[in-house]
Amino acid sequence: MRQPAKESNRDDFGMQFCHPDLEPGSSFVGWALPTLSTLKFEMSNLKIFSRRKAKNENRKSPQIINHQLSMINLILCVLLLLSPSLYALERFPPPDFEGGYQMPQTQVPDARPAVWEYLDVAVLFAALLIGTWLVHKIRSRRWIVVLMLFSLAYFGFWRKGCVCSIGAIGNVAWSLGDPDYAVPIAAVIFFALPLIFTLFFGRIFCAAVCPLGAIQDLVVVHPIRIPMWLESALRLFAYAYLAAAVLFAVTSSVLLICRYDPFVPIFRLGGSFHIFILGGALLIIGLFIGRPYCRFICPYGVILRLLGRLSRKPVTITPDECIHCRLCEDACPFNAIEKPTTDWPEDQYTTDKRRLALLLLLVPVLIAGLAWAGARLGEPMSRAHRKVRLADRIYLENTGQVKDITDPSKAFRGTGQTAQELYTQANQIRSEFRIGGAVFGGFIGFVIAGTLVLLSIRWKRTDYIAHPGGCVACGRCFEFCPREHLRRGIIVNPAKDTNG
Amino acid sequence: MAEQKTSLDRRRFFGQGLWGACFAGIGTAAGFLLGKTKKPETLWQIDPSKCIACGNCATYCVLEHSAVKCVQAYAICGYCDFCPGYLEPGARLSTGAENELCPTGAIERNFIEDPYYEYNIIEDKCIACGKCVKACEAFGNGSLFLQVRHDRCVNCNECAIAAACPADAFVRVPVEHPYLLKGVKDHA
Numbered sequence: 088m089r090q091p092a093k094e095s096n097r098d099d100f101g102m103q104f105c106h107p108d109l110e111p112g113s114s115f116v117g118w119a120l121p122t123l124s125t126l127k128f129e130m131s132n133l134k135i136f137s138r139r140k141a142k143n144e145n146r147k148s149p150q151i152i153n154h155q156l157s158m159i160n161l162i163l164c165v166l167l168l169l170s171p172s173l174y175a176l177e178r179f180p181p182p183d184f185e186g187g188y189q190m191p192q193t194q195v196p197d198a199r200p201a202v203w204e205y206l207d208v209a210v211l212f213a214a215l216l217i218g219t220w221l222v223h224k225i226r227s228r229r230w231i232v233v234l235m236l237f238s239l240a241y242f243g244f245w246r247k248g249c250v251c252s253i254g255a256i257g258n259v260a261w262s263l264g265d266p267d268y269a270v271p272i273a274a275v276i277f278f279a280l281p282l283i284f285t286l287f288f289g290r291i292f293c294a295a296v297c298p299l300g301a302i303q304d305l306v307v308v309h310p311i312r313i314p315m316w317l318e319s320a321l322r323l324f325a326y327a328y329l330a331a332a333v334l335f336a337v338t339s340s341v342l343l344i345c346r347y348d349p350f351v352p353i354f355r356l357g358g359s360f361h362i363f364i365l366g367g368a369l370l371i372i373g374l375f376i377g378r379p380y381c382r383f384i385c386p387y388g389v390i391l392r393l394l395g396r397l398s399r400k401p402v403t404i405t406p407d408e409c410i411h412c413r414l415c416e417d418a419c420p421f422n423a424i425e426k427p428t429t430d431w432p433e434d435q436y437t438t439d440k441r442r443l444a445l446l447l448l449l450v451p452v453l454i455a456g457l458a459w460a461g462a463r464l465g466e467p468m469s470r471a472h473r474k475v476r477l478a479d480r481i482y483l484e485n486t487g488q489v490k491d492i493t494d495p496s497k498a499f500r501g502t503g504q505t506a507q508e509l510y511t512q513a514n515q516i517r518s519e520f521r522i523g524g525a526v527f528g529g530f531i532g533f534v535i536a537g538t539l540v541l542l543s544i545r546w547k548r549t550d551y552i553a554h555p556g557g558c559v560a561c562g563r564c565f566e567f568c569p570r571e572h573l574r575r576g577i578i579v580n581p582a583k584d585t586n587g
Numbered sequence: 588m589a590e591q592k593t594s595l596d597r598r599r600f601f602g603q604g605l606w607g608a609c610f611a612g613i614g615t616a617a618g619f620l621l622g623k624t625k626k627p628e629t630l631w632q633i634d635p636s637k638c639i640a641c642g643n644c645a646t647y648c649v650l651e652h653s654a655v656k657c658v659q660a661y662a663i664c665g666y667c668d669f670c671p672g673y674l675e676p677g678a679r680l681s682t683g684a685e686n687e688l689c690p691t692g693a694i695e696r697n698f699i700e701d702p703y704y705e706y707n708i709i710e711d712k713c714i715a716c717g718k719c720v721k722a723c724e725a726f727g728n729g730s731l732f733l734q735v736r737h738d739r740c741v742n743c744n745e746c747a748i749a750a751a752c753p754a755d756a757f758v759r760v761p762v763e764h765p766y767l768l769k770g771v772k773d774h775a
Contacts, residue, residue, distance in 0.1 A: 179665025179728055186700045190661045191707070195766045198630055198737035247741050254744050259616070262623055269626035269759075274744075279617035286610055345745035351649070358649035359747065397606040473755065498639050498754030 204273045207242075207250050211277060211296065214238055215284045218291040221562075222402055226571065228562035234295040235304060243298030248354040249345075252277045252292065253299065253387040256332055257342035264337035281387075285394045289402040293381060293391060294560035299350050303378040304561055306370050310377045310420030318422050319538050321383040326534040329386035334523045338516060340472040344386060377420030381559060392556040401555035405570045409550035416551070418564035423557035428548045439543065446539050453532035461528020462521050469513075469520035478513030481506050629759035631746045632767050635732040637756035640717030640724065644733055647751040648715075654740035655715040655733050655748065657693070657708050660770035664730035666703035670696070671726035672719035673706055688718055710736065730769065737765050 214234065221230045242251065250271075255278035262270035281292035293300045332343040345351075349366035352358035372379045381388050395401065404415050404424065415424055431439075469475045473495075480496050483489045485506055492500075499509070553564065565571050572578045633644075633655065644655035669678075673694050678686035682696060693712035697705040708731075715733055723731040749757030760767065 178726075179667055181663065182666050182703050184700060184703065188699050188703075188705075191705075193658050193660055193768055193770075195768070196736055196738035198740070198742070198762065198765055201628065201762065204628075249741055249743050258744060259620060262620060269629050269761075270620055270623055271628055272621065275617055275620040278620075279613050282613050283610070286606060286613070341750070342745035345743065346747075346750065355649055355741075357651040394609055397602060397609060399606070494639060494641050494753035498637065498756075501639070501754075502637070 204250070204271070207246060208273055208276045208280075210241060211280060214296045215280065215291055218295045218560075219284065219288045222291055222294060222560045223288060223400065226406060226562070226565045226574075228565060231295050231560075231562040232305075235301040238296050239298045239301040239305070241298075242296070243302065243350070243354045248298060248348060248351040250274065250277055251299070251348075252281050252297065253385060254342065254345040254348065256329070256386055256390075257336040257344050260333045260336035261339060261342065265339045268339075282390065282394055285391050285398055287399050289398045289400070289555055290391050290395050290559050293388065294562070297381075298354065299348075299385070300378060300381050300559065302350055302353070303370065303373045303380055304559075306373045307377045307420050308374045311375050312417075312422065313376065315422065316542070318382070319542060322389070323531075323535060323538065325382075325384055325386060325389045327531050328384060329389055330527045330530045332386050334468070334520075334527045335471055338469075338472060338519050338523060340469075340516075349380060349384075378559065382421060395558070396556040398555050402553050402558050402560045404551055404553050404564045405568045406565075406574045407570055409552075410570060411551065412569055413551070414569065415564045415567040418567040419553070419558075420563065421557065421559060421561070423554045423559070424564060425548060425552055425554050427550055428546060431545055439545065443540065443543050446536065446543055450533070450536040450540070453536040454529045455532070457532030457535075458525045458529035461531070462525035464528065465521035465524025466517055468524060469517045472513075472516050472520075474509065475513045475516050478506075478509045481509060627761035627763060630735070630737060630742055630762055630765050631740060631749060631757055632735050632760040632765060633733050634756045634758050634767055635729075635734075635769050637754045638717075638720070638733055639754045639756070640720040640733065641753055642717050643751045643753070644715040644717065644748050647748040649743060649747050650739065650741065652739070653715045653748075654735055656710045656713045656736050656739075657715065657717070657720055657731055658734045658768070659706060659708055660730045660732065660768060661705075662730075662770035663728050664706065665728045666699065666705060667727060668702045668704055670694075670704065670706055670723075672723035672731045676722075688722060690714070690716060690718065694719060706731075732769055734766055734768070 214237070218231070218234055221227060221234060242248070250273050255274040258270050258274035259278050262268045281296070284291050295301065328343075335341045335343050347362065347365070349362060349369050351366075352360075352363035353366050369380050404418075411427065416426065418424065470479070477495050477499055480489075480493060481499060484492055484496055569578065573580055644653055646653075648654055671688075673688060673696055674682065675686050675688050684692060687694070689712075691712045691714055693709045693714070695707040695709055697707065699705050717733055719731050720733055723729055746757060758767075
């Protein structure tokens with residue numbers, strides 16, 4: 088390496104930090120910065136700076152400078168440490184190059200063009216249309232699996248699981264709570280389109296369009312039937328998750344669904360290790376309990392479930408009529424096939440009615456009780472918002488309850504905002520959370536009560552049906568139905584044969 | 588039997604009414620939200636005036652190699668010989684690899700003219716640890732700073748780095764101005 092062109096005889100290292108073009112002492116900054124630096128740099132290193140061509144020889148004596156330095160040192164160090172905004176100063180003005188040097192431009196690579204977003208929407212629409220056609224007209228499990236694989240490849244591995252209908256709940260809720268938030272157009276369409284399809288044709292989206300559903304559906308190897316009461320109880324978690332996701336998004340805290348999306352690390356082959364483990368665990372559980380995420384966790388699934396109950400043309404096991412052969416009874420790994428009901432036993436009639444009346448009375452009690460509990464829970468939940476966490480931390484630091492300072496609090500002190508302003512904002516968020524928490528609790532109370540009521544009602548069913556809310560239209564049961572075999576011509580109807 | 592029929596009709600009436608309400612509800616909500624999307628779409632970016640170069644960008648990104656990279660604002664770079672972002676504070680007069688501050692050797696040093704040196708970031712090597720950014724901010728001109736590179740970023744809904752950012756420096760910027768560059772008047 089080349090030695091310094093001009094070895095300086097300067098002994099006041101503060102000076103050496105200054106750019107040669109700067110008149111020493113003329114600029115406040117020119118003095119301020121070296122003082123900070125002296126704290127960190129070894130003296131020997133500082134000499135290197137003297138390679139800059141020195142122009143000004145008329146300097147003050149080292150003693151005066153040292154005196155000034157020691158005076159300003161402390162004040163400025165404190166000032167500078169506390170305000171990063173001061174850092175953005177030009178300590179060394181850009182040089183005037185003599186050799187005709189062309190200064191390069193900072194490269195700014197473009198983002199993915201917006202066209203791709205519309206392609207995603209088009210693919211979603213096409214996949215939903217094809218899915219509907221496959222489930223209702225072709226009725227082929229094999230082709231549904233093909234579409235599933237396509238969706239897994241496109242929405243999962245190619246789009247890396249981002250822009251998805253489940254996560255879009257968060258975007259939609261966030262934009263309701265934050266008027267400044269620009270919700271992506273794709274997110275709105277991804278949120279609404281599968282809902283509309285479900286209102287018409289059942290949960291086609293779950294069947295073959297959702298990559299999260301597809302990855303789980305493909306690993307179902309040995310499904311175990313779990314009792315209905317357990318199924319209903321576990322599903323309550325999904326409702327709570329939905330309510331929590333909406334609460335945290337409306338308060339602009341966290342996009343819960345996206346942050347804890349269990350399969351995204353698999354799609355991306357990277358990301359949080361904990362989430363990766365969660366996704367792996369769900370897939371292993373999924374070998375035996377079909378689609379655990381869809382049934383017990385997915386917040387979008389519960390919305391689709393409710394809308395699916397109302398769907399115009401729900402998925403049917405049989406292409407035409409049910410012949411009560413019971414062959415499809417065990418076909419569904421997701422507990423969605425419901426048997427015909429028997430007559431209401433006379434002796435149970437009164438007790439059942441009494442129980443239903445009791446449960447109906449319980450509805451307002453549960454709602455009120457859980458709303459109260461939710462309001463109490465609002466404050467701890469508000470710590471999900473970074474401003475609340477920061478305010479708590481700043482309070483602890485300012486009242487001397489903790490000694491060390493954290494990165495966030497350091498950054499906050501650099502902004503020049505007062506602690507009081509932060510406390511006010513945090514209190515505002517806390518009160519939002521108290522109200523939100525009450526709604527959250529009330530909703531969960533309503534769902535629990537509703538589940539209990541629905542479980543205690545005896546529905547009249549004459550045929551084997553796929554529960555329009557619970558059925559994810561995977562198409563497994565089609566091939567169990569002899570009427571389907573007849574439709575495909577695999578077997579021949581002997582009665583028809585003799586007639587024809 | 589007649590009673591049975593009316594009860595079924597009533598049930599169907601309620602069902603269809605609910606269906607219509609749901610349909611209208613989704614339609615209204617979607618229309619309302621689509622009206623809101625007239626605002627420009629956004630991408631994640633780091634506001635360099637807030638960034639404290641804590642190093643979270645290197646580890647929290649969901650991508651295997653973080654989408655955040657260090658960039659050089661040549662216009663405000665001092666072209667120092669002893670670049671605090673390039674060399675270790677303890678480095679003597681040697682630019683050997685052992686004295687480089689960057690853990691991956693992602694900063695390239697080119698001699699321009701005495702005594703000026705140009706520093707370029709080799710993006711493929713940069714891991715966004717922010718070591719050079721911190722040093723340049725503290726002892727240099729602050730021309731080195733971290734930016735989300737949009738050719739790498741997948742623009743997650745819930746950016747994992749944004750969630751972990753202690754300084755609230757991750758902001759959503761409109762697509763038309765996807766970078767917050769230092770030393771450029773339009774953006775600064």
